[in-house]
Amino acid sequence: MPPYSGRASTLRESPTRRIDALRERLEREGRDVILLSTGQPGVPPPEWLREEAARLAREGGMGVYGYTPSGGYWRLRELIALDVGELGGPELDPRQVVVTAGGQAAMYAALAAIVPEGGEVVLLDPTYFGYEPLVRHFGGRVRWVPVRAEEGYQPDPDRVLEAVERGRTSAIVLVTPDNPTGRLLSRSAARALAEIAEDYDLWLVADEAYKTLVYEGEHVWLYSLDPERVVSVNTFSKDPGMPGWRLGYVYGPRWIVGKIHLIHESLVYCPPSIAQRTIMAYLSRREERLRHVEWLRGHYRVRRDALLEEAARRLPRARLARPQGGMFAFLDLRRYLEPLGVDAERLAELLLEREGVAAVPGTYFGTSHPYALRLSFSTETPERIREGVARIARLLGDLEGEAKAPG
Numbered sequence: 175m176p177p178y179s180g181r182a183s184t185l186r187e188s189p190t191r192r193i194d195a196l197r198e199r200l201e202r203e204g205r206d207v208i209l210l211s212t213g214q215p216g217v218p219p220p221e222w223l224r225e226e227a228a229r230l231a232r233e234g235g236m237g238v239y240g241y242t243p244s245g246g247y248w249r250l251r252e253l254i255a256l257d258v259g260e261l262g263g264p265e266l267d268p269r270q271v272v273v274t275a276g277g278q279a280a281m282y283a284a285l286a287a288i289v290p291e292g293g294e295v296v297l298l299d300p301t302y303f304g305y306e307p308l309v310r311h312f313g314g315r316v317r318w319v320p321v322r323a324e325e326g327y328q329p330d331p332d333r334v335l336e337a338v339e340r341g342r343t344s345a346i347v348l349v350t351p352d353n354p355t356g357r358l359l360s361r362s363a364a365r366a367l368a369e370i371a372e373d374y375d376l377w378l379v380a381d382e383a384y385k386t387l388v389y390e391g392e393h394v395w396l397y398s399l400d401p402e403r404v405v406s407v408n409t410f411s412k413d414p415g416m417p418g419w420r421l422g423y424v425y426g427p428r429w430i431v432g433k434i435h436l437i438h439e440s441l442v443y444c445p446p447s448i449a450q451r452t453i454m455a456y457l458s459r460r461e462e463r464l465r466h467v468e469w470l471r472g473h474y475r476v477r478r479d480a481l482l483e484e485a486a487r488r489l490p491r492a493r494l495a496r497p498q499g500g501m502f503a504f505l506d507l508r509r510y511l512e513p514l515g516v517d518a519e520r521l522a523e524l525l526l527e528r529e530g531v532a533a534v535p536g537t538y539f540g541t542s543h544p545y546a547l548r549l550s551f552s553t554e555t556p557e558r559i560r561e562g563v564a565r566i567a568r569l570l571g572d573l574e575g576e577a578k579a580p581g
Contacts, residue, residue, distance in 0.1 A: 184310040188303070189535060194521070199531045208562040211532035213353070217458075217473060220466045223414065226455040230448060238448045244439035245250065246273020246423070250450050253457040254423055256257050260402050260460070261386070263395040272435040273450065276410030276420035277383055277440040278415045282308060284405050286566040287315040288377045293344030296337050300542030301351045304382065311375055312398075314344065320542045323338065323493050323506055327357040331366035338374055343408035345377035346370070350394065353386040353537050354548035355457065355504040356478075360393045366564075370397035378408040385414045385499040386467050389475045389530020391498045402427055405434070410453050413467050419449040428448050480556035481549060481563060488567035501552035504536065508545040514577050517544045521569075522524040528572075529565040 184217040193211045212514050218224065240577035245251070251268035259265050274280040282305060289295060299318040307314050317337040322329045334346065346367060348357035371378045380396040385408070398402040405426035411417035424434050456463055464528055482504055485494050511521060518535035525531040536546025547566075552555055553558055 176279070179198060181311050181313070181390075184307055186307050192533060193532050206529045206531050207526070207532055208558050208565065209532050210549045210551075210559070210562050211534045212550050212553050213438070214552070215412055215415045215470075215501070217415050217470060219415045219452075220457070220462070222462060223452065223456055223466075227448065227452045230451050233390065238451055239457060239542065242444045242447045242450060243450065244444045245435045245446050246271070248448050248456050250457075253424075253454060254425070256375040257457050258425065262393070264398045264401065266425055267428065270417050270431050270440060271423055272427045272431050273445045274422045274438050276424040276425060277407060277411060277418070278304065278416075279306070279424040279438060280407045280409065280444055281381070283434045283441060284379060284407055285309060285314075286378045286437045287430055287433045288379070288405065289344050290473060292340050292342075294339065295344055296334060296346040297540070298327075298348070299542045300327075300354055300546070301347065301539060302349050302535060303538045305347050312381075314477055317343070318541055320540075321355075321357075323495050323504075326495055327355040327504070328360055329367065331363060331524065334367060335370055338370060338376070340374055343376050345379055347379040347381065348396065349381040350577070351373065351381075351388060351395075351497075351499025353381075353384070353500055354502045354534070355495060356500045356502055357495065358498040359394050359396075361392075361394050364396055364399060368396065368403075369387065371400055373401045376403065378404045380404055382406050383409045384412055387470060387474060387506045388470060388499040389497070397426070405430060407557055409482045410449070410456075413470055414453065414456055416449065416452070419446065419452070421449040421453055453472075458519060474552060477551040477554070477556055477559055478503070480559045481551045484560040484563040487568075490561055501550050503549050503551065504543075504546055505549055505566075506536075506543065506546045507570070514573055518546055521549065524573075525566065525569060529569050531562045531565045532564075 190211060197207050245389055250273055251271040254271050255266040255268045285308050288523050289309060289312040293314045295309045295314050295316050296317045296319055299320045309316050321329055348359060374414050377398050386394045397406055407424055411424040491509040494503055497503050519537055521533045522533050525533055534548040536543035
């Protein structure tokens with residue numbers, strides 16, 4: 175066998191891709207699957223933006239088909255800087271922004287730039303499942319810091335501090351609004367973590383993919399607290415509803431963004447032209463964009479509330495913190511599953527096979543939540559979300575009955 179890089183073995187297939195493959199098999203067999211596992215929006219871009227994309231695709235020449243600047247069109251970088259400021263964030267120079275081929279590429283390039291060989295990265299437990307394999311891929315080590323449902327999944331700065339070691343810790347990753355819990359980072363926790371970053375001279379990675387999807391509270395802009403040590407990862411997959419068009423961006427100190435730019439260029443060469451031009455139209459028509467975002471928040475809030483209400487009614491022994499933003503709720507079923515000797519991975523398999531409900535096990539998001547499920551409320555209607563929760567409750571009842579049956 176020819177040699178290969180051992181680092182390739184640190185990467186793994188996305189767990190949602192594995193669930194999608196199982197779901198697709200069931201659907202081919204004619205099963206109706208309630209999709210509570212997805213991370214993509216369930217609403218397409220507004221009609222006016224789709225019309226603009228169609229117009230762009232019809233225009234002559236190579237404008238929407240050719241290569242673009244590797245860091246993104248300059249005008250788009252200007253518009254992103256303006257947009258961040260108008261949303262309440264920091265004032266940015268366009269040279270502090272690099273446009274990427276989606277949020278995943280943004281995350282990859284950012285971590286590649288800031289994680290040295292042997293460097294340690296603090297991840298909250300639970301957190302988005304994409305970070306751990308990348309940290310290991312770049313030769314880093316993960317230090318998990320548990321966050322607790324009874325504390326609203328807010329990071330405890332004292333526990334974070336215990337995981338930090340001067341000269342070894344490279345970064346702390348913070349997702350806000352959070353995936354998988356929907357937690358918004360509090361201002362007090364953000365300030366405390368920024369102080370740790372300053373004292374220990376380490377990076378804060380702010381994953382702000384869901385920053386416009388906030389239902390209660392206020393998004394905290396970490397960059398405003400420490401502009402020398404914050405790198406922010408972003409995507410246009412969520413509120414415009416364009417996940418398949420692969421467009422995101424990173425902002426941060428200009429010198430590190432320059433390195434991220436080069437890594438991204440080596441990875442994908444340039445971000446896609448048609449997606450960039452469409453997003454330029456989206457950000458340029460400010461009032462229409464903000465109306466769409468406000469409507470979208472209301473749309474998802476109704477779906478979130480349907481999930482919360484049905485879970486409270488059907489699963490009284492579950493623990494479920496109210497998501498303040500994003501697309502997900504984190505359902506802790508320990509009181510149901512632990513007595514049965516069933517973990518979340520097995521439950522997720524049974525949910526698909528027996529009830530036709532797709533959900534993501536909490537085990538994919540860290541080490542401390544073996545009995546939790548991440549449930550998405552972005553794709554299905556409120557009625558189907560309620561039905562999905564009812565099916566979860568029905569399966570748990572069946573498993574309890576089977577455990578009590580003689581023999």
